[in-house]
Amino acid sequence: VMVWLRRTTHYLFIVVVAVNSTLLTINAGDYIFYTDWAWTSFVVFSISQSTMLAVGAVYYLLFTGVPGTATYYATIMTIYTWVAKGAWFALGYPYDFITTPVWIPSAMLLDLTYWATRRNKHMLILVGGTLVGLSLPLFNMINLLLIRDPLEVAFKYPRPTLPPYMTPIEPQVGKFYNSPVALGSGAGAVLTVPIAALGAKLNTWTYRWMAA
Secondary structure, X not given: OHHHXXXXXXXXXXXXXXXXXXXXHHHXXXXXXXXXXXXXXXXXXXXXXXXXXXXXXXXHHHHHOOOOHHHHHHXXXXXXXXXXXXXXXXXXXXXXXXXXXXXXXXXXXXXXXXXHOOOOHHHHHHHHHHHHHHHHHHHHHHHHHOOOOHHHHHHHOOOOOOOHHHOOOOOOOOOOOOOHHHHXXXXXXXXXXXXXXXXXXXXXXXXXXXXX
């Protein structure tokens, strides 16, 4: 019974943190990015999403020791973001007003790294973290190309809660000028690794807390 209770508690923790990560994602800029600032904040958005996915996914992947946990974690984030998307749609905004970020493929690469290296924590941090940082901007840009122009939607359906200083401004650059995907991937690959290490370190604190 205790073993079952512990396992249930572990996975419940994953659900709770994934939900909170989704809420943090909203605050990190996906709504603002996909509507008001569009392509100009793609690099910042990519970094925030890569690091957020890595810290939570690595933490729970090492906590359970089961390859596949990272994908499970990203799936929960995706589901809850779709719920938020549905809430905005119910308020009268267009279907494309909110676009759910693509976390799952990057999380699968994290799981694959952990499995292929025979659960090597350091390879998970170095290789897995790099792969997340490199891949997430690419997957998200492909995702954005499949929907209506977010900037067009932003101007057509401005949010009533926007303060005046955050009124959408037409960017002076093209969508791929200076390659936001390359900038996002490069910066993400570098910054996601230490954040993945932080996710691994959280396990040490967790075990100490559980043993106290």
